[in-house]
Every structure is written in structure tokens, then in C-alpha cells.
Amino acid sequence: TLKGKVDRIDRTPDGSLAIVDYKTGQPPSAAEVTAGYAMQLGLLGLIAEHGGFEDIDGTPLTFEYWSLAKNRDVFGQIKTPFSPKGDIGPDNFIAHAADVLTKAVAKWLTGNAPFTAKIAPEYSPYPDYDQLMRFDEWYGRDADTEDKA
Incomplete structure (x- = not known):
């Protein structure tokens, strides 16, 4: 069973879910997400998609980092984990995160690869x-x- 704690889930006007993670520093880059090293939002979306958060149902389609870090001369920013030019977007982010998780479990938890x-x-x-x-x-x-x- 996959479990996690989400900082915030909002229902958007179209009825879908927005998964939000608060960051005190810089959020992960789109490159980290694409490479499979920053899957927190995607895995939280997977949990939400399968009804893993009490009294919350719906399809997650928005994923955001809300950061308090200074960006140029302004404190605070909202970033998505996607690159406009990348292959990973809101429509396939959960599937990407699930694929990364499945491969990691097969390699390290049920496989023989050393950590x-x-x-x-x-x-x-x-x-x-x-x-x-x-x-x-x-x-x-x-x-x-x-x-x-």
C-alpha cells in the first residue's frame, strides 16, 4: 500500500484536483521530475486517484510547488514540475510516477540490486x-x- 501526506489538495472549477506541495527552498526542476528523481507530486496524485485521501475523490490534473524561496527580488513562487518542451505533462504525470515507482520496487525491494x-x-x-x-x-x-x- 502506498501512503503519503499531502500539504494541500484543492478542487478546481472543473472538478479535478490540484495537488500542492509547499517548499521552503527551491522546488525540484523539470529535469529532476523527468529523470524520475522528484516524484512526490506524482505519487501523491496516484494516491488521490485511487481514493487514498479520506473524503477526497477526483482526478488530479494540476500539480504545483508553492515555494517561499527568493526568486530574483521576489519572495514566493508557484511552479509546475513540467517543462513546456518536455514529454511529461499533467495528463501523463501520474502514469510516469507510477512507472518510476514500479521499476524502483522491482529493482530494489523485490529484486536483487543493492542500494x-x-x-x-x-x-x-x-x-x-x-x-x-x-x-x-x-x-x-x-x-x-x-x-x-
């Missing part, structure tokens, strides 16, 4: 837990082994 710290470091800018996971010790170890072979 790897920071598969894509460029999408993980916060080093808060690097020391605990001994990141400096382990990162690049495969490359060192290949160089010696």
Missing part, C-alpha cells in the same frame, strides 16, 4: 547524511576498481 548512495549526485545537493552513509569512503569505489583492472 547505492546517491545514484545521481547532481540531483542530491544536500550533504546532511553523507557522513552517516560513509559517502566519501564509498563513492567512486567502483571507478577505482575498474582503473586497477
